[in-house]
Amino acid sequence: MGRSIIEKIWDQHVVRQQPDGSVLLWIDRVFLHERTGSIALKGLEAAGRAVTHPEQVFCTMDHIVDTLPGRGDETRMPGGREFITTTRAAAKAAGIRLFDLGSEQQGIVHVVSPEQGIALPGLTLVCPDSHTCTIGGLGALAWGIGSTEAEHAMATKTLVVRRPKLMRVHFKGKLRDGVYAKDMILHLINRYGAGGGAGHALEFTGEAVRQLPVEARLTLCNMAVEFGAWTGIVAPDELTFEYVRGRPFTPSGELWDAALAHWKTLASDDDARYDSEIEVDCSQLVPQVTWGTSPQHGTGIDGHVPDPSAETDANRRQSMERALEYMGLEPGRALAGLPVGAAFIGSCTNSRISDLREAARVLKGRKVADGVRAICVPGSTQVKKAAEAEGLDRVFTESGFEWRESGCSMCFYAGGESFGLEQRVVTSTNRNFENRQGPRTRSHLASPATVAASAVAGHITDVRTLEQADGER
Amino acid sequence: MEKFTTLDAIAAPLLRINVDTDAIIPSREMKRVSKLGLSEGLFAGWRYTAPGSREENPDFILNQPPFRDAKILLSGQNFGCGSSREHAVWALAEWGIRCIIAPSFGAIFQGNCVRNGILPVVFDETLVDSLASQVRADPANNLIKVDLVRRIVTAPDGQEHGFEISDGDREMLLEGLDAIALTLRHKQEIQAFRDADRGRRPWVYLD
Ligand code: SF4
Numbered sequence: 001m002g003r004s005i006i007e008k009i010w011d012q013h014v015v016r017q018q019p020d021g022s023v024l025l026w027i028d029r030v031f032l033h034e035r036t037g038s039i040a041l042k043g044l045e046a047a048g049r050a051v052t053h054p055e056q057v058f059c060t061m062d063h064i065v066d067t068l069p070g071r072g073d074e075t076r077m078p079g080g081r082e083f084i085t086t087t088r089a090a091a092k093a094a095g096i097r098l099f100d101l102g103s104e105q106q107g108i109v110h111v112v113s114p115e116q117g118i119a120l121p122g123l124t125l126v127c128p129d130s131h132t133c134t135i136g137g138l139g140a141l142a143w144g145i146g147s148t149e150a151e152h153a154m155a156t157k158t159l160v161v162r163r164p165k166l167m168r169v170h171f172k173g174k175l176r177d178g179v180y181a182k183d184m185i186l187h188l189i190n191r192y193g194a195g196g197g198a199g200h201a202l203e204f205t206g207e208a209v210r211q212l213p214v215e216a217r218l219t220l221c222n223m224a225v226e227f228g229a230w231t232g233i234v235a236p237d238e239l240t241f242e243y244v245r246g247r248p249f250t251p252s253g254e255l256w257d258a259a260l261a262h263w264k265t266l267a268s269d270d271d272a273r274y275d276s277e278i279e280v281d282c283s284q285l286v287p288q289v290t291w292g293t294s295p296q297h298g299t300g301i302d303g304h305v306p307d308p309s310a311e312t313d314a315n316r317r318q319s320m321e322r323a324l325e326y327m328g329l330e331p332g333r334a335l336a337g338l339p340v341g342a343a344f345i346g347s348c349t350n351s352r353i354s355d356l357r358e359a360a361r362v363l364k365g366r367k368v369a370d371g372v373r374a375i376c377v378p379g380s381t382q383v384k385k386a387a388e389a390e391g392l393d394r395v396f397t398e399s400g401f402e403w404r405e406s407g408c409s410m411c412f413y414a415g416g417e418s419f420g421l422e423q424r425v426v427t428s429t430n431r432n433f434e435n436r437q438g439p440r441t442r443s444h445l446a447s448p449a450t451v452a453a454s455a456v457a458g459h460i461t462d463v464r465t466l467e468q469a470d471g472e473r
Numbered sequence: 474m475e476k477f478t479t480l481d482a483i484a485a486p487l488l489r490i491n492v493d494t495d496a497i498i499p500s501r502e503m504k505r506v507s508k509l510g511l512s513e514g515l516f517a518g519w520r521y522t523a524p525g526s527r528e529e530n531p532d533f534i535l536n537q538p539p540f541r542d543a544k545i546l547l548s549g550q551n552f553g554c555g556s557s558r559e560h561a562v563w564a565l566a567e568w569g570i571r572c573i574i575a576p577s578f579g580a581i582f583q584g585n586c587v588r589n590g591i592l593p594v595v596f597d598e599t600l601v602d603s604l605a606s607q608v609r610a611d612p613a614n615n616l617i618k619v620d621l622v623r624r625i626v627t628a629p630d631g632q633e634h635g636f637e638i639s640d641g642d643r644e645m646l647l648e649g650l651d652a653i654a655l656t657l658r659h660k661q662e663i664q665a666f667r668d669a670d671r672g673r674r675p676w677v678y679l680d
Contacts (some may be wrong), residue, residue: 004571011673014657015666020640024656026666028677038506079504086506123677130557146559146585148652156656158663160641194491197552198577228551230580241565251676259676294491315490315549315598322489346584394497411555415501433495433555439524 002269005235006201009141013124015158023160025458028123029056031149033094034087035063035108035414036128040150051154052093058118059087061101062108064414067377067404071101076416105248107380107406108151110348114218115382117247121236123264124227126153130250131348131430132231133224137217138244139266144225156415164230165275167200171208173283179218180358182350182428182447184208185223186278186288190298197229200275203268206236206280214225214243215352221396223430226295235267249395288458289335290445292323292435301450301462307331308368326420327442328368328435335460338444342425343374344437345401345448345453347411350377350428355448356387359428360464361393361453369402369408373419375402377409401455406420413438425453475590476649480571482544483612485534486605492548493555495580498564501525511560512567535568539612545619547605548575553582564590572619574626575603587642588652592621594636603626615655621646649672 003011017023032040037059044051065071072473073084084101091098091172099105105116110131113119117298121139126132128138128150135142145159153159171184189196202224204217212220224232241260243248251259284299286300299306308320308331316450322329329338345351345359356378368374376383376396385407387393393403411429418438419425425443428451432443445458453463501524502514513527520536529536535543546552546565552575553561562585566608572592581584586593596604607629608615615629621643626634638646645652656663671678 012670016662018641020638021642024663026663026670035503039508039559043508047653056678062509062600077501082506096501120677122674128559144557144581146557146562146581146588148559149584152653152656154518155653156660156663157667158656160652160656162639194554198551204491207543227555228579229575241501249679255676259674262674269569281605296491315488319490319549329604340673412495412500414503432491435499435518435524436495439518 001273004197004203004268004272004274005139005233005266006141006166006203009122009161010125018160020140020158022162025124025161026158027153028128029118029125031113031125031127032057032059032111032150033063033129034083034378035059037145037150038083038087038090039126040147041074041094042086042155043147043151044089044154045093046317049155050155051094053095057096057154058099058113059091060099060106060109060112063408065101065407067192067407067409069405077414080416106121106380107382108348108351108408109385111352111379111383112222113348114138114249115380117244117250120244120250120259121240122266125157128152130225131222133229134218134222134223134348136224136231136233137214139234139263140234141231142167143231144230148297149219154339159285159310162295163432164201165199167197167202168274168277168279169202169204170279171204171206171282172279173208173281174211175208175285176283178449179220179285180447180449180466181212183285183288184222184280184282184292186298186445188284189223189227189295190288192227192278194226194294194296195228197224202227202229202232204232209234210237213354215238218352219349223295236263242365282383287450287462289448289450290432291327291335292320293326293432295430295445297323298340298445301336303330303335305331305333336462338460339371339424340426340459341423341446341453342419342453343368343372344410344425344427344429345451346375346377346379346409347429348379348447349430351377351383351464353383353386354394355428356383356385359452360392361401362393362449362466363456364395366456367457369434370446372455372458374400374455375404375410376404377404412436414440426451426460474649474651477571477590477592477621477646479621480544482571482626483539483542483614484545484547484608485543485605486547487534487607488547488602490549491554492550494558494561495552495555497553497561498558503558503560508563513566515568517565540579544571545617546570546573547601547608549572550576552578553594557581558586562586562591566591574601574604587645590646592619592646594619594626596634596636597634600634602653616618619649624648643660
């Protein structure tokens with residue numbers, strides 16, 4: 001019987017089958033950041049344990065560091081300095097590579113690992129961060145773990161895991177203009193719920209996925225965890241191999257040839273079996289935006305805030321009612337036209353160079369509406385430099401966006417910067433949870449193009465109508 | 474790690490779906506590089522009247538008298554979804570929660586629970602709802618019994634409900650074992666795997 005890519009990678013990494021059905025799985029790469037990695041390193045140290053293979057472990061500074069120009073170890077987040085200095089000292093003591101402040105390689109962990117060639121197809125990669133599933137976009141088996149598990153991975157090179165159920169999510173058809181990977185995944189979560197992928201590893205297949213550039217596949221997999229899934233993956237293909245080639249930690253010469261030959265065997269066999277399958281037609285998909293406090297609270301850009309009283313399930317109804325109260329919205333209200341006070345482009349979901357290009361295309365020659373605070377935070381120092389070389393930074397700043405140093409920034413609130421009480425933000429991030437971007441901040445998730453268009457309009461807007469208006473001008 | 478064998482305790486119904494780890498412990502409450510001192514920030518956004526304040530919100534269930542001593546949480550599906558922060562589990566454990574009963578859990582959260590002495594029990598929604606309504610009738614007397622040895626939860630009405638947990642997780646909780654020490658028993662197998670894998674996939678190794 002044929003095997004899927006997930007089974008192939010899994011089988012290649014099984015060190016030991018355990019009597020209770022779990023396995024010891026070999027871990028090729030561990031990535032840490034200063035927020036949770038610091039604790040894992042300290043935990044190991046306190047237990048008197050060493051990192052067994054420090055050359056396979058990497059660490060970056062992204063969560064706590066400021067993203068304002070001229071940043072240093074002091075942060076807006078109270079106590080942030082301790083996270084930074086502890087991480088620096090612990091990384092040094094453990095002998096692992098750290099992409100520190102000021103390093104050319106610094107950036108958001110899930111942006112840096114593909115960019116540097118640390119993540120490769122067919123690898124197992126873990127990080128104490130839930131969006132590690134992003135890396136599935138390269139055809140790696142990558143998932144988020146807790147800090148204690150990170151200690152386990154570093155001390156033993158393995159993790160104890162159980163084989164997940166497999167779900168194939170087949171995106172058929174072609175995306176229309178103005179519709180992106182972000183819209184595909186938001187639509188999926190809206191349709192099947194934030195727990196729709198629970199207990200499963202997802203494989204994304206289909207024409208719409210094959211046509212996505214690698215960076216967009218990373219976006220797609222980024223939100224697998226918002227679907228409740230253990231992780232997501234896209235089988236690598238020529239686009240992936242081209243993307244991976246020549247990066248700092250990518251193998252070269254004979255090793256490249258051997259790796260490439262191996263990667264070409266990873267794609268799922270035609271007769272691979274899945275525990276469940278979902279099919280989504282992308283040909284009619286429109287830009288998506290969320291209205292509530294769970295990624296499942298979403299709709300097409302032409303949609304309306306739903307009416308909780310129409311929901312028969314009591315728990316769901318209550319969750320909707322709470323969400324509407326938090327978001328300050330009435331049932332039946334159209335999403336398009338809803339005024340926003342802020343716009344954010346950044347995060348491991350949508351802060352790569354291709355994202356910035358799409359947003360800049362919308363912003364070029366336009367101005368952010370009065371009263372809208374707009375911020376762009378490149379996902380890595382490399383992305384920032386590349387954008388500056390193309391002149392994208394000027395497009396952003398001339399339109400009225402702030403242009404920042406790379407990091408997680410206002411994707412999440414840690415006591416430092418925030419958008420403010422009841423501020424309505426249209427954001428390219430992945431979580432619209434209560435208080436995620438600041439106390440009582442109201443987050444609407446969307447693609448970078450939708451965020452840019454909405455920043456210009458001053459309200460949630462269909463990027464396609466903005467561009468149409470242009471054509472008529 | 475504290476051992477878990479049996480528990481006979483007050484259960485607090487927090488029947489919301491998709492309770493995420495940001496809600497369990499907001500980022501702003503994770504102020505130090507430490508696993509300790511987090512219980513004060515547990516559910517801070519709901520437990521206190523304003524962000525940053527310590528004035529209790531009397532409407533929040535864990536602020537109400539019998540439930541202040543709860544050791545069991547009853548909740549809706551997808552409990553602990555979202556961020557992987559283990560701080561959520563450390564905060565719950567420090568506050569006193571030893572068992573969470575819900576229709577489903579965020580995967581990372583569920584794993585973190587077991588590694589920190591908290592037992593996650595999966596029951597379907599109807600059963601969780603029924604436990605909640607039994608508890609509510611008289612919270613201080615309607616205790617829920619959890620027996621990990623027999624893998625059974627006894628409801629206040631005396632009915633027994635079996636639950637599933639893997640042998641490995643059960644052993645870890647029962648014995649209070651450290652997963653790393655358990656794995657290191659297989660050190661030789663791990664080394665042998667590395668040697669063989671290095672021959673198969675030399676490009677993976679960076680030393
Ligand atoms: S950008 Fe946001 S979601 Fe991504 S790793 Fe940073 S905080 Fe987490």
